[in-house]
Amino acid sequence: MTPLLPHQVRRARRWMTVVLLGLLIFIIGVEPDLIGMDRSPVIGFVQIGTWLAGLALLLVAAYATVRVIRNGKPTSLRADIGVRLIATGYVVAAAASLADFIGLGAQRLPDITFGPVQVIGLAVGVMLSLLGLILYWPRRSPAESAPEKPPAEESPSRSGQPAHED
DSSP, rough: OOOOOOOHHHHHHHHHHHHHHHHHHHHHHGGGGGGGGOOOOSSSHHHHHHHHHHHHHHHHHHHHHHHHTTTTOOOOOOHHHHHHHHHHHHHHHHHHHHTTTTSSSOOOTTTTOOOOHHHHHHHHHHHHHHHHHHHHSSOOOOHSSSSOOOOOOOOTTTTOOOOOOO
């Protein structure tokens, strides 16, 4: 794998900054009391939308960061599976989070609560996306990770004396 150029390093750093911004939005969505915005004892649509928007921003930026780090390396089956797991994890997290709003959950409007099954679904979705990012990360080939061998020394002649040229 070729080293990253300075503009690629800057691009990767920018995307990592967006990852942190997405993480901050996700955390604020999950726990709005951290910034004094917890106005209701229940979890509502806006709060769910906030953490899903933060998670989406985090995952897109993480994908873009790893894509820059891959530096044009051809995608393998492992990397393709990783990209699909990132998207699948987000769909699982969104479906679990919005289950009651889209008619999949046990509660009906207006008495909606974010239950333990939905929390598990959100956690499973995030973990699937994390697994996808790990699979998408470029893997070193054995040739890249093998230590370099020192140059071979000239072998002495059979008699143990160095060979002389006439």
